[in-house]
Structure formats: C-alpha cells, structure tokens
Amino acid sequence: MGNTIRIGIVGYGNLGKGVLQAIEQNKDMQAVAVFTRRNPTDLHIDNSNVEAVHLSELEKYKGKIDVMILCGGSATDLPEQGPSIAKLFNTVDSYDTHAEIPQYFAAVNEAAEASGNTSVISVGWDPGLFSLNRMLTEAVLPNGETYTFWGKGLSQGHSDAVRRVDGVKAGVQYTLPNESAMDRVRSGENPTLETAEKHKRKCYVVAEEGVDKAKIEHDIKTMPHYFVDYDTSVTFITEEELREKHSKMPHGGFVIHSGKTGNDEHNQIIEFSLKLESNPEFTASVLVAYARAAYRLNKEGQVGAKTLYDVPPGLLSQRTPEQLRKDYL
Amino acid sequence: MGNTIRIGIVGYGNLGKGVLQAIEQNKDMQAVAVFTRRNPTDLHIDNSNVEAVHLSELEKYKGKIDVMILCGGSATDLPEQGPSIAKLFNTVDSYDTHAEIPQYFAAVNEAAEASGNTSVISVGWDPGLFSLNRMLTEAVLPNGETYTFWGKGLSQGHSDAVRRVDGVKAGVQYTLPNESAMDRVRSGENPTLETAEKHKRKCYVVAEEGVDKAKIEHDIKTMPHYFVDYDTSVTFITEEELREKHSKMPHGGFVIHSGKTGNDEHNQIIEFSLKLESNPEFTASVLVAYARAAYRLNKEGQVGAKTLYDVPPGLLSQRTPEQLRKDYL
Numbered sequence: 235m236g237n238t239i240r241i242g243i244v245g246y247g248n249l250g251k252g253v254l255q256a257i258e259q260n261k262d263m264q265a266v267a268v269f270t271r272r273n274p275t276d277l278h279i280d281n282s283n284v285e286a287v288h289l290s291e292l293e294k295y296k297g298k299i300d301v302m303i304l305c306g307g308s309a310t311d312l313p314e315q316g317p318s319i320a321k322l323f324n325t326v327d328s329y330d331t332h333a334e335i336p337q338y339f340a341a342v343n344e345a346a347e348a349s350g351n352t353s354v355i356s357v358g359w360d361p362g363l364f365s366l367n368r369m370l371t372e373a374v375l376p377n378g379e380t381y382t383f384w385g386k387g388l389s390q391g392h393s394d395a396v397r398r399v400d401g402v403k404a405g406v407q408y409t410l411p412n413e414s415a416m417d418r419v420r421s422g423e424n425p426t427l428e429t430a431e432k433h434k435r436k437c438y439v440v441a442e443e444g445v446d447k448a449k450i451e452h453d454i455k456t457m458p459h460y461f462v463d464y465d466t467s468v469t470f471i472t473e474e475e476l477r478e479k480h481s482k483m484p485h486g487g488f489v490i491h492s493g494k495t496g497n498d499e500h501n502q503i504i505e506f507s508l509k510l511e512s513n514p515e516f517t518a519s520v521l522v523a524y525a526r527a528a529y530r531l532n533k534e535g536q537v538g539a540k541t542l543y544d545v546p547p548g549l550l551s552q553r554t555p556e557q558l559r560k561d562y563l
Numbered sequence: 564m565g566n567t568i569r570i571g572i573v574g575y576g577n578l579g580k581g582v583l584q585a586i587e588q589n590k591d592m593q594a595v596a597v598f599t600r601r602n603p604t605d606l607h608i609d610n611s612n613v614e615a616v617h618l619s620e621l622e623k624y625k626g627k628i629d630v631m632i633l634c635g636g637s638a639t640d641l642p643e644q645g646p647s648i649a650k651l652f653n654t655v656d657s658y659d660t661h662a663e664i665p666q667y668f669a670a671v672n673e674a675a676e677a678s679g680n681t682s683v684i685s686v687g688w689d690p691g692l693f694s695l696n697r698m699l700t701e702a703v704l705p706n707g708e709t710y711t712f713w714g715k716g717l718s719q720g721h722s723d724a725v726r727r728v729d730g731v732k733a734g735v736q737y738t739l740p741n742e743s744a745m746d747r748v749r750s751g752e753n754p755t756l757e758t759a760e761k762h763k764r765k766c767y768v769v770a771e772e773g774v775d776k777a778k779i780e781h782d783i784k785t786m787p788h789y790f791v792d793y794d795t796s797v798t799f800i801t802e803e804e805l806r807e808k809h810s811k812m813p814h815g816g817f818v819i820h821s822g823k824t825g826n827d828e829h830n831q832i833i834e835f836s837l838k839l840e841s842n843p844e845f846t847a848s849v850l851v852a853y854a855r856a857a858y859r860l861n862k863e864g865q866v867g868a869k870t871l872y873d874v875p876p877g878l879l880s881q882r883t884p885e886q887l888r889k890d891y892l
Binding site: 255503510518545550551552 | 581584585588589661664665668685690692694695697698699701702703704705706749811822824825826829830831832833834835836837838839840841844845847848849852855870871872873874875876877879880881882884885887888889891892
C-alpha cells in the first residue's frame, strides 16, 4: 500500500463515466487515461489530468497503468477485449452473460496467466455482490433456499421491448419485486417461486398521436417472454413527464436466504439488498474497489483470472489489515 | 476437496451444541470429539460417533482432528485457549471483545505461525458477517456512512441487569432497532446517531409477590449505562408466560451503508440484515463454514492468525470453484 494505483478506463459510456467519478473518491488511485474506439477528441472528459486515447494506442501504456477497468458490453466488446487486454494489463470487468461465464473465465485466465497478469471478471452487483451473498449465505446455512429479487429498477431490455410496440413513441419499464412473495420468503416458508411470481413490471409509455392506447396496452401485456407471464401495468404519460420523472437509471434488489438450524426448528433469515439511484455509478464503484484488489493480488504473485470468490475481502479496502482488525471487526 | 474435514469442538454450551448440529448439515465434515473441563460422562452427546473427552487430553488428538472450533467465552476461556490450542491445531473462534482484538490476534498469530497452523479469529455475525459488510460497503462506497443496528434480540447482559433489580424474580430484555432512525438512514440522510438513538429496550419482568411494581419499573428505566438513555418499556408478566414466550434466543440486526456517487448526487443504499430465531445456532453455522476455510488455507500453506478479511469467500463453500462460477455468479 502507499503507492498510487494507476487506472486506465476502456470505454466511455455510462459505466466508464461512473468509473472516472468513483476513482475520485479513492485517494490511493489515479485515473491516467480513457481508451475509446471513437475519435478521442470527442470524449469531453471533465478531468484535465486524464488523457483521451484511441483504443489502438493501448499497448503504449504498458508500465504506465496498473489496472485497466473494462467498461464495454458483454455481448460483443468483452469477449474480445477481456482476453486480449489481459495479455497486456491487469484487468477488471463486469462481464454479465451468466451462461457464458465458464468459457469467458477460461479465455481470460489463459491470457492473464501467460503474461503474469491478474484479471478479476464479472464484478458489479449481479453478477457481483449478489453472487457473493448467494454463495456466502448458502455456505453458512446449507439447509436452506436462496432467492434473488430484482428491482425497483429500470430494465434496458424490457424498455427496448416496450419501445418496439406499434404506436409507442417512447417509454420505460421498471422491474419491481413482488412484496407478497418477499414476505413469504422472509417468513421462512421456503416457497417454490418462478421468476414471474417474484416480479412485477411497470411500463410508462408515451403514445404516438391518435393511436389506440388500449391496443398498445394489450400488445405489451401479451408480449411473449417479456410480459405475458407477469403482473404488468401500463401507464400512459406525456413526453415531458417521461423526461422529468423517468430519465434516471435506478436499480437494486434483494438476495434473501432462508435456512434452518438445530433440528430444523429455527428459521434463520439473511438478507442483502441494494437501493441504487444510479445503477451504472454503483457498478462502477464496485469495479474500482476490485481494481485495488487486482493490483494487490498481482503484487502477491496471484496471477490469472479470478472472481469475487477468490478475492480476500480485505484487499478491497483502502485501510490496512491492522486498521481493519482494530476498527471494523 | 473430497476429504472429510475432521472437527473437534472445545466447550459444550449453547455454541458448542450448535456447532455439532451445524456439522451434520455439512456433508464434507465430521465431528470427532467434544472437549470439556467437566466430567466427560456428564455431557450427553446425541451423536454416538462423537467422543466426549476431558480438555486435558486434547493433545492426544493431534493428527486425528483437522480443525478445532473453540466455543468458550471471550472473557476468560479464549484469551488462554486461543493461543494455546493454536500451537497444536488449526482453530476457529468467535472472540468478540472488540477492544482487545489486536492483542488477541497477535497472541494467536504467534502461536499459529510457530507451529504451522491456521487460526481464523472473531468469526460469527458481530464480529463476523456484520464486520465483513461494514468493511465491504465502505470499500465500495467510500463517500458514505455505515450504521449498525442490533435487534430484535435477547441481550444477556441487559437481562442480567434487569434480574438484579430489587423485587424482580425473573426477566428478559430485548434490544430493538429504532425504526424511525433506520428510516432516516435508508433515506440517504446520513444522520449522526448515538447508540441510544438507534435502539429501544423492552423488558419482560416477573415480579416477586407483593412488591411495588411502579418502583421496579422506575429502577429499571433509570439504571445508568443500561437503560437511562434509552426508550425503555417494562411489561410485567407471569412466570408461565416468561417460560412459554421468552425462552428462545433470537437476535439479529442491520448493517446499512448509505453512500453517494457521481457528483454527490445519487444515493446508494446497501443493507445487510439478519433475523435469527437462534443466535447461538447461527453463530455456530458461521464458525463451521470458516472451519472449512481454515482447513483449506492451511493446505495452501497460509498459516498464522486470519480474520474474515483474509479469507477468500469461495473457501467457505462446499462447492468447487468451477461450480461456483457456473451456478452462483
């Protein structure tokens, strides 16, 4: 500790911007450069100490950056960037295609191990802190069930689906946890619950002029996969209202583990929840804490791909192990 | 992994009994023996595969036990047993005298390092999972405040204080979080709160026959340190009601971290909570999961004293790293 950790940011969308802001809250870190596929002069970075650099120049920063935080998307950016940048730098990313994580881990691990770098993958809140709690609570109470509820949160995929409906000019969709399902879980009942029983969907829609709103509502509520199985509500609003009240990116959710101890006689409930006014800024904050851990793991010679499960929690903290034992235990 | 982890239990009060029951939920573990200062034949252990052994015979179990779970108290048992047993075995304990943790850590570390053993200290929920969340949430959102609320829970110390009041035959005291203080924290207000503002105290008292109940209530509510600063209620009940409704050991609480991101504009709330019907059985379950980690850390050559901050979370799980990545991330 003591040294400033030099950070590079790859990608400058909402997540990359959040990372830059989060680094300013961590006095042991410094943002060096933002890498982009766009024209670097178009980025308009608030902090004049941070360079905007074309992605093709990345390799020139070897030795000048300790950890690259990869802020691209999981669909196309990270499958390519994760392994290729792990060949050059320690990395942290928020890869979130759950089904493909084993393959992604293997590809990043091969690149990072070969070059002596450390890469922490799939960091954020889900995957991320929620995953940590799912694992931890089951390890402590193996005789139990774990439930994940999402919301209240803006869902990008479902908002896109709403906007594709005929006659819809603009709109957003919020996923909400079903309170009565949560109460059943919190009571220790251990119910079997499908995703659709755990969540509700609320749509706020701006309709095109003169269209049939009843038809729009019907089209949304019966949309396969996205809405048909859910308790869905559709509210029509004006463009002004959409802009004023629905332009933020809130999200959150709950991981609830309900276990039994003794001779199955005592209910024990563990709950972890997030209520986030800005989803990308929170994900960015988690990435930055794990960048500190990646740097320290690498200093200890722990190379290759890692997940949150491999990282001793103390490595995330700005504080020394002595301080943590004295003031936080 | 694959090998059965052989566990010894030192002390057979509520915590030791909880550890024995928790081990039965973990199929990669086996309880070998319970060690006691009492006459071993007096223990009445339910499981006939588990020996009852006098504490003086502990050393004979070297090579037969992988991890000793120390279930004694923090006031007098652990300061002596922690270092002395760490010379012989890997250990896990729930040392909870917050102010003395640095000294205790040093003593256990010296003993464990010298003998090549691994000792995880101060495991449970506070210190324990609450400590982990206090540290983790501050690392992720350094621009914020962390609040710990306890309850609803039976407090042993405060129950003892109630029972010492003149005219009190029996009684219990519950600590409750102050809901309005919690709501202020959850709103992102970041208030300054004293312990007394965060909690309420509820006493259930059986009075001796013919005594002045008003005086008892007054004596409790004005007791220095324990009650005078708190919103305290006193309810008189019968012995039957005390036995029927107040013989369990529930506890729990909340760690709430309220941070800001962006240009201080977005509130981000992280909350971790426990609702436990049996405090000792839950603490025991955490100890057992960390016994698995102690065993694995020792196999990796990581010797000396450790806290939760030093333990990669994946080491707590019965599952392999591959399973965790595939099914839990």
